[in-house]
Amino acid sequence: MSNLDESVRTVCHKARLASPALASAGDGQKNRILEAIARTLRTNKPAILEANQKDLEDAKASGYPTPMLDRLLLNEKRIDGICDSVLDLVRLQSPVGSGDRFVRPNGLVIMRTRVPLGVVGIIYEARPNVTVDTAALCLKTGNAIVLRGGKEALRSNRILVDLMRKALSEESFDPDLIGFVDATSRESALALMSCREDVDVLIPRGGKGLIRACAENAKIPLLETGAGNCHLYVDDSADLKKALAIAVNAKCQRPSVCNAIETLLVHKDVAKAFLPPFADMTESYSLELRGCPETCALLSKAVPASEEDWDTEYDAYILAVKVVSGIDEAIAHINRYSTHHSEAIVTENLAHARRFQQEIDSACVYVNASTRFTDGGEFGFGAEVGISVQKLHARGPMGLEALTTVKYLIEGDGQIRS
Amino acid sequence: MSNLDESVRTVCHKARLASPALASAGDGQKNRILEAIARTLRTNKPAILEANQKDLEDAKASGYPTPMLDRLLLNEKRIDGICDSVLDLVRLQSPVGSGDRFVRPNGLVIMRTRVPLGVVGIIYEARPNVTVDTAALCLKTGNAIVLRGGKEALRSNRILVDLMRKALSEESFDPDLIGFVDATSRESALALMSCREDVDVLIPRGGKGLIRACAENAKIPLLETGAGNCHLYVDDSADLKKALAIAVNAKCQRPSVCNAIETLLVHKDVAKAFLPPFADMTESYSLELRGCPETCALLSKAVPASEEDWDTEYDAYILAVKVVSGIDEAIAHINRYSTHHSEAIVTENLAHARRFQQEIDSACVYVNASTRFTDGGEFGFGAEVGISVQKLHARGPMGLEALTTVKYLIEGDGQIRS
Numbered sequence: 135m136s137n138l139d140e141s142v143r144t145v146c147h148k149a150r151l152a153s154p155a156l157a158s159a160g161d162g163q164k165n166r167i168l169e170a171i172a173r174t175l176r177t178n179k180p181a182i183l184e185a186n187q188k189d190l191e192d193a194k195a196s197g198y199p200t201p202m203l204d205r206l207l208l209n210e211k212r213i214d215g216i217c218d219s220v221l222d223l224v225r226l227q228s229p230v231g232s233g234d235r236f237v238r239p240n241g242l243v244i245m246r247t248r249v250p251l252g253v254v255g256i257i258y259e260a261r262p263n264v265t266v267d268t269a270a271l272c273l274k275t276g277n278a279i280v281l282r283g284g285k286e287a288l289r290s291n292r293i294l295v296d297l298m299r300k301a302l303s304e305e306s307f308d309p310d311l312i313g314f315v316d317a318t319s320r321e322s323a324l325a326l327m328s329c330r331e332d333v334d335v336l337i338p339r340g341g342k343g344l345i346r347a348c349a350e351n352a353k354i355p356l357l358e359t360g361a362g363n364c365h366l367y368v369d370d371s372a373d374l375k376k377a378l379a380i381a382v383n384a385k386c387q388r389p390s391v392c393n394a395i396e397t398l399l400v401h402k403d404v405a406k407a408f409l410p411p412f413a414d415m416t417e418s419y420s421l422e423l424r425g426c427p428e429t430c431a432l433l434s435k436a437v438p439a440s441e442e443d444w445d446t447e448y449d450a451y452i453l454a455v456k457v458v459s460g461i462d463e464a465i466a467h468i469n470r471y472s473t474h475h476s477e478a479i480v481t482e483n484l485a486h487a488r489r490f491q492q493e494i495d496s497a498c499v500y501v502n503a504s505t506r507f508t509d510g511g512e513f514g515f516g517a518e519v520g521i522s523v524q525k526l527h528a529r530g531p532m533g534l535e536a537l538t539t540v541k542y543l544i545e546g547d548g549q550i551r552s
Numbered sequence: 553m554s555n556l557d558e559s560v561r562t563v564c565h566k567a568r569l570a571s572p573a574l575a576s577a578g579d580g581q582k583n584r585i586l587e588a589i590a591r592t593l594r595t596n597k598p599a600i601l602e603a604n605q606k607d608l609e610d611a612k613a614s615g616y617p618t619p620m621l622d623r624l625l626l627n628e629k630r631i632d633g634i635c636d637s638v639l640d641l642v643r644l645q646s647p648v649g650s651g652d653r654f655v656r657p658n659g660l661v662i663m664r665t666r667v668p669l670g671v672v673g674i675i676y677e678a679r680p681n682v683t684v685d686t687a688a689l690c691l692k693t694g695n696a697i698v699l700r701g702g703k704e705a706l707r708s709n710r711i712l713v714d715l716m717r718k719a720l721s722e723e724s725f726d727p728d729l730i731g732f733v734d735a736t737s738r739e740s741a742l743a744l745m746s747c748r749e750d751v752d753v754l755i756p757r758g759g760k761g762l763i764r765a766c767a768e769n770a771k772i773p774l775l776e777t778g779a780g781n782c783h784l785y786v787d788d789s790a791d792l793k794k795a796l797a798i799a800v801n802a803k804c805q806r807p808s809v810c811n812a813i814e815t816l817l818v819h820k821d822v823a824k825a826f827l828p829p830f831a832d833m834t835e836s837y838s839l840e841l842r843g844c845p846e847t848c849a850l851l852s853k854a855v856p857a858s859e860e861d862w863d864t865e866y867d868a869y870i871l872a873v874k875v876v877s878g879i880d881e882a883i884a885h886i887n888r889y890s891t892h893h894s895e896a897i898v899t900e901n902l903a904h905a906r907r908f909q910q911e912i913d914s915a916c917v918y919v920n921a922s923t924r925f926t927d928g929g930e931f932g933f934g935a936e937v938g939i940s941v942q943k944l945h946a947r948g949p950m951g952l953e954a955l956t957t958v959k960y961l962i963e964g965d966g967q968i969r970s
Contacts, residue, residue: 154911157910158910158911236932238930238931238932242921242925244931251943251944252913252943330767334943335943335944349748349771350771353767353768355773355774355942355943355944356773357944373966375966376965376966379966379968380966380968382968383968383969384968387968387969487963491961492575492576493572493576495670496959497959497960498959498960498962499959499960499961499962500962500963500964501961501962501963501964502963502964502965502966502967503660503962503963503964503965503966503967503968504964504967504968504969506968506969507660507962507967507969508960512656512969513656513662513960514654514656524773525669525670525752525753525773525957526669526753526773526775526944526945526957527944527945529957529958529959529960530958530959530960539943539944539947540947540948541914541915541916541917541947541948542915542916542917542926542931542947542948543909543917543919544916544917544918544919544921544925545905545918545919545920545921546918546919546920546921546922547794547920547921548791548793548794548797548798548920548921549920549921549922549925550797550798550800550801550802550805550921550922550924551801551805551922551924551925551930
């Protein structure tokens with residue numbers, strides 16, 4: 135075993151050893167930890183900003199693009215926002231300890247009880263707020279956490295973790311409840327993905343490449359989040375006024391997020407009535423349109439789409455557009471190219487609405503609403519761990535419950551099986 | 553891509569293409585398929601028995617041990633039992649379509665609905681009944697299935713699958729809903745474990761080696777079942793009469809199954825009162841005892857246990873026995889060696905009962921009852937897909953719901969996000 139493997143294992147093992155004390159702590163104690171974290175981060179803003187500044191300078195010198203620099207940036211307002219999010223968790227009901235209870239004919243009492251997962255591993259990219267957000271979510275649900283962030287944010291992450299560990303100590307908890315892999319090589323990620331003994335679940339937070347790397351290499355159970363190649367289909371029976379508002383909102387309101395659409399499908403019979411006004415309405419966003427031949431014939435500003443475009447999550451002001459022969463082609467296209475996150479149909483035809491919801495194999499399937507609502511807050515779940523695009527454990531927006539599992543506690547009076 | 557990879561992918565892809573028609577079928581149609589399967593198997597017993605006989609002859613010639621031959625064996629009674637299990641599913645309520653519904657302040661109606669997983673892959677070993685059991689469970693929950701069984705049962709599995717596919721055709725469903733990997737090499741299993749595009753979930757059914765191989769190699773989400781290194785701890789405050797009955801039941805009533813105990817831990821203060829009568833009571837089972845030095849000093853028939861014994865799931869009339877200093881050592885031993893399946897304490901001390909249930913990190917934790925109750929039927933779930941020893945998705949006995957996921961169906965009237 136390499137030194138790196140060894141050191142990652144040590145971090146995970148220490149988190150494992152620290153975890154039972156938190157798992158058996160009450161919600162009040164966990165909330166006091168969260169309050170201490172918010173307080174400690176707020177009183178140490180200058181040190182956080184200094185570390186972040188160095189990360190930013192290196193990233194600029196390395197020629198990283200502006201959106202990435204923006205994701206990396208911390209300022210006073212953003213640190214306050216991070217602390218506010220931590221305090222928001224204090225007000226949420228923890229699922230730990232809840233459950234149901236049933237009695238069997240032989241008198242056995244079975245209690246199905248929500249318990250923490252144990253140790254959660256997080257692999258993520260440039261955004262340092264993920265360091266605090268995910269640690270707070272894990273602590274609120276009674277889990278220890280091991281963080282492995284991206285190389286661009288190493289100094290920012292290091293100080294954020296140091297401060298959170300300090301807050302844990304202040305509240306008389308073991309600082310090893312927050313483990314930090316202080317290395318950003320590919321090997322350090324692979325080492326974390328292999329810690330079967332001490333990490334219960336791995337959550338990758340980031341782009342498609344990261345998720346795929348985890349799916350290919352992880353030896354521990356995975357909660358796949360995020361990748362969103364989302365679609366909107368405008369049916370021939372659509373109310374075009376609704377369709378225009380939804381299409382503009384779903385693409386342009388915030389294109390960098392996973393629930394924004396990447397491909398627009400339009401029924402051939404309404405393409406001529408829908409596409410030119412849509413192009414006009416998105417002019418102010420400088421939206422780039424990549425279209426099929428029919429789209430390009432209708433819109434002079436559209437450029438030809440390639441096969442790759444149907445498969446791409448732009449997360450930018452770019453949209454692929456395809457004219458389709460009807461709902462069958464729309465459903466087939468979506469089920470072929472989608473990442474199974476969120477899709478929407480605009481239609482006034484009840485049968486089409488039903489078929490779309492039934493046959494589309496995605497976590498969230500909308501009728502006459504924007505895909506941008508796929509979000510824990512918008513769904514009313516309070517906090518969100520991410521959007522699950524897998525089918526096991528949790529699907530769609532994941533609230534606190536997704537960070538817990540169940541345990542059966544069975545009480546008897548000497549029952550044996552006959 | 554090899555020919556084998558190609559052919560496994562084709563089987564999976566055909567199952568994927570067949571799956572939507574079943575997913576949208578009503579429970580009545582699915583039940584008619586199950587009835588057709590039971591009927592077809594019953595009327596073709598001679599052909600099944602003939603194929604099984606050839607498998608048995610080969611296995612005998614290869615010198616397989618008797619328990620394995622028993623697992624492989626089919627006879628008229630066993631085929632009837634398999635058919636009865638299929639018909640039992642008809643009477644169960646399907647979770648598909650159930651769910652809850654909530655309305656957001658902006659008028660969006662969100663329906664969280666149970667839907668099939670899609671295509672379920674099963675990798676299993678010598679028991680041909682698994683072929684029919686798992687196919688019936690998957691069909692009942694609206695899933696297509698791809699089966700890859702062990703080499704010993706290849707002919708038996710082949711005919712069982714052929715007959716089930718015939719039943720599907722008779723009910724006007726696509727026979728490709730039941731896919732069969734007609735190859736038993738390690739490569740064929742690896743090929744199935746890599747079919748990310750067309751298999752939603754993989755369920756390994758078998759021993760520790762198989763589960764471990766899937767965890768190491770699978771590129772698709774996994775439901776780990778089965779491995780059960782279960783423990784019973786007899787506390788110093790135990791009612792020894794209850795403890796004796798529970799210990800004998802948990803070990804000897806059916807030692808070959810995953811919820812039987814493999815290690816008995818006994819508090820030092822009751823070891824002398826408990827172990828000799830336990831040894832007497834298990835004499836009739838010829839139970840082999842492998843003990844720590846203290847155990848061997850108390851029981852002349854015990855042989856010394858090695859470190860490996862604490863780690864072993866015997867599934868046979870062998871039991872490891874260790875005298876411990878108290879509940880701390882018992883909990884530490886269990887959390888170190890357990891496969892996180894089922895553990896029990898016998899105690900009259902409330903604080904010890906609570907600590908044991910809180911601190912033991914296993915799916916089912918018993919107070920004063922036999923571990924043998926960890927079972928879908930005994931828990932009142934009706935059918936069982938297996939016992940999950942992982943924490944994601946489902947933990948403990950898995951009923952029909954574990955073969956489904958949720959999908960959010962959202963209905964709006966033009967809502968956009970502000």
